[in-house]
Amino acid sequence: MFDSFVIFGGIGFIGTHMLRLLREKYPNAKVYVADLLADPSMDQKDAAVSYQKVDVRKPIEMQGEFGKNTLVFNFAAIHRTPGHPDHAYYETNIRGAENVCEFARKYGIENIVFTSSIATYGAAEELKTEDTLPTPNTPYGIAKLVAEKTHEEWAAENSNHRLSIVRPGIVFGTGENGNMTRLYKGLKSHKFAYAGRKDTIKACIYVKNLVRVMLEMAENRNAEKVQLFNCCYYPSFTIEQICHAMMVATGMKRFIPFIPKKPMMMVASVCGLMGGLGLGICPARVKKLMISTNVDGKKLSQSYSLKYSLEEAFKDWFKDCDEKVLE
Template sequence: MNYFIFGGSGFIGTHLVNLLKEKYPDGNIYNLDIRENNHDGKSKYINCDVKQPINLNIVVDQNDIIFNFAAVHTTPGHPNHEYFETNIYGAENVTAFAEKFGIKKILFTSSIAPYGASEEMKSEETLPTPNTPYGISKLVAEKIHMIWQAKKDTERQLTIVRPGVVFGKGENGNFTRLYWGIKKHRFFYPGRKDTIKASIYVKELVNFMLYRIEMDRSDVEIYNCTYEPAFTIEEISDAMMKATDMKRTIYKIPGGVLKFAAGIIGALGGKSFGIHPDRVKKLMISTNISGKKLKESDYQFQYSFEEALKDWYNDNDNLYLE
């Protein structure tokens, strides 16, 4: 069987390749990305820009499986048009590839960004109201995948996952910045400690992906992928310090003061501090995402939140988190 991972060179793709190779050592794993990564020989890299029609010189079977991770996602970080070009054209071209070869299963990694920024809890039934180019592009991409499934809804399976903050080895994102901010005494609670930040361990996420894609189902399912209940920034910080044997006192500073300081540091070229006014603003708004549907499904979690942090620390030889 072939496993096609569009956008497989990145953080989540790397962990999925590791899991697939472990479970199916004889499977053909293809990483289709604009950035080369053959995952130490575990996958076969093919240069592929999803903004363009996808043509592969490979024998493709209808029982092959597609994981679509390809996206422009870092926010802030890109001009608005790049989110739309990659995320929407990518959805169109990946589903066209599946249509051409009669592939019946796609797992699409979306985001919690389509929900929009607000303090209210969001479930899979919440009406999406995205307020960023990234969130809008991801919602449109979801609908494109749904149209593909609806064309032959008794034959095709579509799984859409909306992960919270995904953390683990190789993340180089929010949790990594939080860890080093705490360790270097550069992190402060921006005006509040109770900001809710929904999150999921990367190994848990890819385990669920494989669990879901292996089902013999013809349907569409959307899952918020996050621990339930979601944790506050204070709970995350405390758990992170405990898992890494770190003792720090984290002070609370008015959000406006922190945003002003971030603006000054950014203007002076202090990117190494990992401080950006938009990131400070994001820290002050909850991502209050319900993981109840996932928790109440038949899927059995492999890691508690605390176990996940410990496992991540162990993956870095118990030296740091990154």
């Protein structure tokens, strides 16, 4: 179906897992890893993979053979929030979308997969489906929504253009170094407590599930011209359920204390002044813990299956880490 692939942001967490899947499923295809951190010397690792230094904020120039049978994955983004000045989200995520789409136009590429975010919905407790009106309230969420529209404009230009947009919840797995890794470290070191509530919903998805689903979307010739899916488990899990599954999968036994909201924010403020105690603890992150990411993955569950359940995902991640730690 595809004879070549381009992964923008291919050095990142999701990109490296997608590369591994593509080499497994399409061993004879050429894969181009385009990333600001890519080093051409990496080509020596695998002749079928070409690493090219690319800054998506600028017009994209790449060496290779691209055409209608090339599949583009656009993972390039500034995403950690809080953590960057506002303009950084706009420059990379909006200008990057424009340049990736222009690259596709230049070479007659007909299929793009774009990773957006549930941040496009904005922070609120209400359940959010794909039909919910996006009301982003952060620079990151705003930039991702604009980038979605940029890709949709590209898709509308040609009847052969196909676009898959995914809005993942928390993506976790080997190399994540994000929320789930911090949660595990907090549990393991007895430094995690339920912040204000135990029933906070945290929509999430295992990275190996995500990359498989994204590839299947692009391969699905019977799908709609433009596909949009929330990518998370259905139904979504609470923080208490996530902690339980993580502890069962890693053989950890812990009592998790509960700290009411006001004392928790005081602790976070003190920890923030002390550099987060190595766990990234600060008022902004604790506030995020108290707000649900109540995203509905029902549409995805009706169209594509996830290989790993939540507990199976944690077990698989633990296995990939030689059953020592989650990292």
